[in-house]
Amino acid sequence: MEKHTFLEIVSIKQKVKKRTTSNQLNSPQAIGEFIQKEIGDLANEVLYVVCVNTKMEVNAVHTVSVGNLNSSIVSPREVFKASILSNSASIFIAHNHHTD
Template sequence: MSKKFGLDQVAVRLVKEAPLLSDEEISSPEDAVRILGDAFQDYDREVVGVVNLRSDNVPINMTIISMGTLNQSLVHPREVLKAAFLSNAASILLFHNHPSGSLEPSKDDIAITGRMQQLCMLAGVPVVDHIILGGNQSYYSFREKKILPMEQIHYSVDLNDVDLKVAEKEAENYGYKKTEKKSIKKSLEENRKKIASSQKSSGVKRKQETLIE
């Protein structure tokens, strides 16, 4: 009897947590920022989150994607987009707090905003704004300061412009270790050899069993 090998099938779902409550209706990004300002003004470390928006800019939900140190937080594109996809968001609003109270964006804040704008645009879920939250409901809006949108994305139409090594470099920037490269062709050839070897071994074994009988 042949042995069966399975490929696990999985499903990812959103899990609701305790909501941020407000006496006023939250029907715009500005409403969400006011609520977020109240909720995160007392944090002693940087917290990064995303507000997922409908096509009419009404907030669907919000999620915390990173909690860092006093003045730094790590933001990964996968975490930014995960809840957005599951929420069927049309766009997103990035936000994070500055425990120091200063609203001036750091170089990292600007770099992350530019990176997220490009990646999210490619994913079809554009970043409408990046908000830095301060104390007493003060905030800094990248869009209001006309920093967003940043550099526009240009899509390649020539095969010579496509360089997949760029993805490899980006992966290394996020801490992924470089592993042995195997092409699909090489993997298929190795699998064929394993199957052929297994079949050959099985044939010899069956032959030996027949001789014994």
């Protein structure tokens, strides 16, 4: 039987930038306001993931995809990667539509 080589993953590290917020995302309105501040006036289409803990406090945000004027390509793997790496309890997915 022929042997083949494989990789054992021994650690995964995120590169993070610390930010602060006082927002607890406990209502649809609070979620909308948080997202609007993050991606409200961007010129390109963007898909954004907000990761929260069990108290609905933001513990991570991730720009999954930056598209062009009218499209953004997204992989499901990229949507869930930030939430898994940050041990999130829930996620919110947001997508903007650029208007002229």
